[in-house]
Amino acid sequence: MSNLKGKKAVVIGGSSGIGLETTRLLSEAGVEVVVGCRRGVMPESLIGVTVRSVDVLDREGLNTFFASVGEIDYLVNAATGGDRAVGPFMDMDLDGFQASFAKLWGYTNSVRLGAGYVKDSGAIVLVSGYPARKVKTGYIAISTVGNAVEGFVRAIAAELAPKRINVVSPGLIDTPMFAHQGSEREEFLSNGTSQHLIPRAGKPEEVAKGILFALENEFVTGTTIDVDGGALLS
Ligand SMILES: NC(=O)c1ccc[n+]([C@@H]2O[C@H](COP(=O)([O-])OP(=O)(O)OC[C@H]3O[C@@H](n4cnc5c(N)ncnc54)[C@H](OP(=O)(O)O)[C@@H]3O)[C@@H](O)[C@H]2O)c1
Numbered sequence: 001m002s003n004l005k006g007k008k009a010v011v012i013g014g015s016s017g018i019g020l021e022t023t024r025l026l027s028e029a030g031v032e033v034v035v036g037c038r039r040g041v042m043p044e045s046l047i048g049v050t051v052r053s054v055d056v057l058d059r060e061g062l063n064t065f066f067a068s069v070g071e072i073d074y075l076v077n078a079a080t081g082g083d084r085a086v087g088p089f090m091d092m093d094l095d096g097f098q099a100s101f102a103k104l105w106g107y108t109n110s111v112r113l114g115a116g117y118v119k120d121s122g123a124i125v126l127v128s129g130y131p132a133r134k135v136k137t138g139y140i141a142i143s144t145v146g147n148a149v150e151g152f153v154r155a156i157a158a159e160l161a162p163k164r165i166n167v168v169s170p171g172l173i174d175t176p177m178f179a180h181q182g183s184e185r186e187e188f189l190s191n192g193t194s195q196h197l198i199p200r201a202g203k204p205e206e207v208a209k210g211i212l213f214a215l216e217n218e219f220v221t222g223t224t225i226d227v228d229g230g231a232l233l234s
Helices: 017-029 059-069 096-098 102-117 140-160 181-192 202-215
Strands: 008-012 034-036 047-054 072-077 116-125 164-170 224-227
Touching: 008 017, 008 059, 017 034, 017 072, 017 202, 034 102, 034 116, 047 059, 059 102, 072 102, 072 202, 096 116, 096 140, 102 116, 102 140, 116 140, 116 202, 140 164
Parallel strands: 008 034, 008 072, 034 047, 072 116, 116 164, 164 224
Antiparallel strands: none
C-alpha cells in the first residue's frame, strides 16, 4: 500500500524528463505537487499539479517560491540547472567547467532554502548521474559535479535528520535533455548504452520509480540509489 496519498510535494525540474515522470507518478498516487521550473510551463495538465516559475540559481526567487508553497512532505530537485561542459579537461574553457557547477548550486540552494519547509517525517531527493562514479573520456565536469552532489547528500544527511535525504543516480535516459533528433538521437542513445548490462537507454519513468522509492521508504537516508541499467558495471 502506498503511503503517498494526501501528501504534498515540490518537484523542481518537474516539467520535463525525469522530473515530469516523477510529477506524474506522484500525481497518480494522490500527491499534491507544485512544480518549479524557469519557464513555469507544464507540457500537459496533471491532476493536483500546479506549476510556478522559479530559477534554482535565484535565491531570492527560490525563497519566495518556498514561502508561497508552505509546508511540504517531499522535495525533489531534478533540475539540470544550466549548461554542462563536455570534452577533455586540458582543452576545456575553464569558465564552462565552472558553469557546469550550476547544477550543484541549484541543488544546494534548494536544500538550504527548502529543507525548513519539509516536515520532520518528510524526505528530499536530488539527482546525480552515472558519470559520478563511472569515469568516461570527456565527462570530467559531469563526473566532478555528480560526485559533489553525492558527497553533499552524504555530508548533510546527519544535519537534516530526522528528515531524510537521498540521491538517485540515473544511467543514460531518453529525455529532452538531449537535443539530438531522429536517427542521430537513436545512434547517440544506442552507442552510449551498448556496453551497459541492460543495453538500452532508460525511460524517465524508470528513474522516477527510484525517486518514489527514496521518498517513500522511511529506512533509507544519506545514500545513492543507482537506476542505470548496469552502466557502472560495464
Ligand atoms: N537524461 C539523462 O541521461 C541523465 C543522466 C544522468 C543524470 N541526469 C540528471 O537528471 C536530472 C534530470 O534530467 P532530465 O534528463 O530529466 O532533464 P530535462 O528533461 O532537460 O529536464 C530538466 C528540468 O529542469 C528544469 N530546469 C533546468 N534548469 C533550471 C533552473 N536553473 N531552475 C529551475 N528549473 C530548471 C527544466 O525546466 P526549465 O527549462 O523550464 O527551467 C526542466 O523541467 C538532471 O540533474 C540531469 O543532470 C540525466
